[in-house]
Amino acid sequence: MPSVEVPDEVASEDADGPPDVDAPPTAPPSPPSPVGPSTAALRRPPVGSRPAAPASTDDDSFAGIDWTGRGAEGGSDDHHDAGPGAGSAGGSGTRRLAVVAGVVSFAYVAWVIIDLVVLALSGTAYTTMHEALDSLAVRLVLCGAWLALLFHGLDGLRIVLADLVPPLRVRDRGARAVVVFVLFATWIPTALVLLWPSVRGWFA
């Protein structure tokens, strides 16, 4: 029986099963090529990209942002979900969380700047404003902002590390677990410190 030379990429695909279960079922098949399977058939568009958009590497996105501006919506988490266990370790939900955390972090920075400007304009107004901030509601808001800052930083660090050390990409689920662990291991005690002045009266 004559052997058929199979490119390495095809052999790898067969060994690993269907490469992309998320691929649209209506995708037109590639035209037959006289020189063997087209490598284009082995490629897939970035997760979440618009069908009509030009191809874009997932690495052009970071923290949910497409740096090419070509319309791909694949975020950093989609990028890393391409590894084993793709789709079960986060994905668009985590990306949305990252975007929300980024917006909250930006709002925190804006608030710090306004705080500084008030201090420069009137020390009395600054002190009065901070006395008004001494409430449980404001402390809860601060706890939320602190959680967003921590998540944004730790998740971004995971993405940067995965890019700097490519072997870490296959351990993405573990990295996500580390992020969640460090996030709450840091946030819970510090949130208690933030809330304690308002709640200690309950235990008096």
Added chain:
Amino acid sequence: MSVTDTTDITDPAGAPRGAGPDDDGAVRSWAWHASRASALLLVVLVPLHFAVTFLRDDVGATTARSTSARLDDPTWRLLTWLTLALALVHGTIAAESAIRRRLPGGIGLALTAVLCLVAGAGLAATSWVLATHWV
């Protein structure tokens, strides 16, 4: 073939090729580099700033006098300025990219311009406050 067309499902590591900045020689914008560089600094600076501002000194006990005393230290003043400036740069780049992606055209451009103006005003205000009131 486009230089960006490298999302190969058969990468031995099971991940797209070219995810690292230098893996495939893809040229990235200055914004990509600026955002990552600022992120690496901010991941240290922002928690430090938050911890000193809200954890070491309780938010309810903060007064103009205590904050001014903290800002009398030039190191803390520099760290505050650096944190806010980098955060503004980082946030503006990210927001500009998101706006450009979702709102291509004139509206997106106008929003981007407004965003840059607001960020510039914030940076100017921060620099003005830190440079003129505690020096």
